[in-house]
Amino acid sequence: GENVEQHPSTLSVQEGDSAVIKCTYSDSASNYFPWYKQELGKRPQLIIDIRSNVGEKKDQRIAVTLNKTAKHFSLHITETQPEDSAVYFCAAREGGGNKLTFGTGTQLKVEL
Amino acid sequence: NAGVTQTPKFQVLKTGQSMTLQCAQDMNHEYMSWYRQDPGMGLRLIHYSVGAGITDQGEVPNGYNVSRSTTEDFPLRLLSAAPSQTSVYFCASSYSVLDTQYFGPGTRLTVL
Numbered sequence: 001g002e003n004v005e006q007h008p009s010t011l012s013v014q015e016g017d018s019a020v021i022k023c024t025y026s027d028s029a030s031n032y033f034p035w036y037k038q039e040l041g042k043r044p045q046l047i048i049d050i051r052s053n054v055g056e057k058k059d060q061r062i063a064v065t066l067n068k069t070a071k072h073f074s075l076h077i078t079e080t081q082p083e084d085s086a087v088y089f090c091a092a093r094e095g096g097g098n099k100l101t102f103g104t105g106t107q108l109k110v111e112l
Numbered sequence: 113n114a115g116v117t118q119t120p121k122f123q124v125l126k127t128g129q130s131m132t133l134q135c136a137q138d139m140n141h142e143y144m145s146w147y148r149q150d151p152g153m154g155l156r157l158i159h160y161s162v163g164a165g166i167t168d169q170g171e172v173p174n175g176y177n178v179s180r181s182t183t184e185d186f187p188l189r190l191l192s193a194a195p196s197q198t199s200v201y202f203c204a205s206s207y208s209v210l211d212t213q214y215f216g217p218g219t220r221l222t223v224l
Contacts, residue, residue, distance in 0.1 A: 001171070006154075034212075034213070043218060044155065044202070044213075044215050045215070046213065051210075089154055089155060091155075093209050093210065097209075098143070098160060098208075098209045099157055099160065099170060099171075099209070100145070100213070101157070101171070102154045102156070102157075103154055104153055104154040105152075
């Protein structure tokens with residue numbers, strides 16, 4: 001089955017700096033890669049996703065890049081703000097199947 | 113729209129007891145899934161369903177049963193609770209695995 005590795009497990013940045021979280025996946029047929037944000041005590045919520053026919057997608061301060069050859073994708077957050085502090089999960093949908101496999105999460109802390 | 117609802121919010125069980133975690137959605141979503149969240153391990157898929165009458169196993173199905181008799185409901189049954197099942201359980205729904213997963217508020221389960 002699909003295996004998703006996520007790094008780093010914790011990330012601390014200064015307000016206004018950029019943050020990058022990286023994920024690798026094992027199934028070369030995987031074709032859908034969402035990112036979820038989970039604030040403390042809350043449920044996960046989708047922030048951005050990308051499909052395998054696209055190399056990059058942006059939504060305001062958030063962007064995701066996908067490298068199918070290397071089988072990795074990354075979340076980029078620019079101009080970080082305190083409200084960006086949360087746990088971020090990447091995920092990959094196994095090729096042709098109906099399972100979504102999540103990474104182990106990155107605790108992002110934005111310091112003032 | 114209530115979205116995805118889960119009951120109970122908290123539950124304490126003794127080893128060997130059985131119980132059912134309830135999940136319901138009012139968005140007419142075909143795809144529903146159950147995850148458990150443990151520290152440092154991300155969200156792990158237990159079972160999922162692509163429509164009424166259809167269920168399949170995820171990454172960690174042992175000790176859990178599901179059924180999907182209606183589009184709206186997707187209960188998760190713990191057959192004989194074990195301390196290893198202490199976790200936070202999230203139910204999610206979406207139109208398909210390729211669409212935004214809407215998570216419920218979660219159930220915090222402790223097995224003594």
